[in-house]
Amino acid sequence: MKPLEKKHRNDLILIAVLLAAAGIAFGIIQLGKKSGGYAVVVQGGKEVATYPLNEDTSVTINSPTGFNTLVIKDGKADVTDADCPDKLCVNQHSISYDGETIVCLPNKLVVKIVSEAESDVDIIA
């Protein structure tokens, strides 16, 4: 057994390194953000619909497991209602930046923002 003081010092170094790594990764993601133009609805890995962010709209997306209501308003996309048990998708903030997503795991639904209508399918695949 190594002495505890030394281990605690190692703990602190480990935590500092991990925090720094998370901070850098977060920074890179933030810097890479740019306003997106379209909200793409992906269901079970397949794109099912694309909506431009500059047109206010409200759609209900049905799936074998339930429904999610997607609202696009003021250039932002938001899932405002769903029948999934945890409502995590509803609680997530509205999204507008390129690459941002709202995820509903029970309904296998992803709403993601892309800059171009010809979405970045190849990057994902």
Added chain:
Amino acid sequence: MKIKPKSIALLGICAAIAMVLSYIESLIPLSFAVPGIKLGLANIAVIFALYKLGAKEAVAVSLVRIAWMAILFGNVMTLAYSVAGAALSLTAMILLKHWDRFSTVGVSVIGGILHNTGQILVAMLIMETAQIVYYLPILCVSGIAAGVAVGIVSAILVKRVPVSKD
């Protein structure tokens, strides 16, 4: 090796405590902005088992907890996430404890982060999208904070609760 009745009893207690902690945790709503943020309270029981009973015993406690939580409260989907998270997290914690360079705090922090990582990986596979990897840095920070708390509690328990070897 024959399993002693006392070990069975101890493992049962650890697994039961892990399940209770899981349940208590499920009552605390934490996933507001980012899904997947959790305290990982059940890890206290797993770390206790890892330090006091052994690696195999920690795996057993974790598996029993996951299986029963899925049967009682979850479904097949949540089971996939839990198993992936626990597998990564346990492997790392066992190796790190064996390496003997960190206290329970370091072990628990790594366990917490890798639990999140495992779940994100499964989510990426199931959802077939790479975008959710963006959640990982935020989950790392919350995982570190929760891991420190869990590690400190575990350290106290490992030190104060006596478990005789025979």
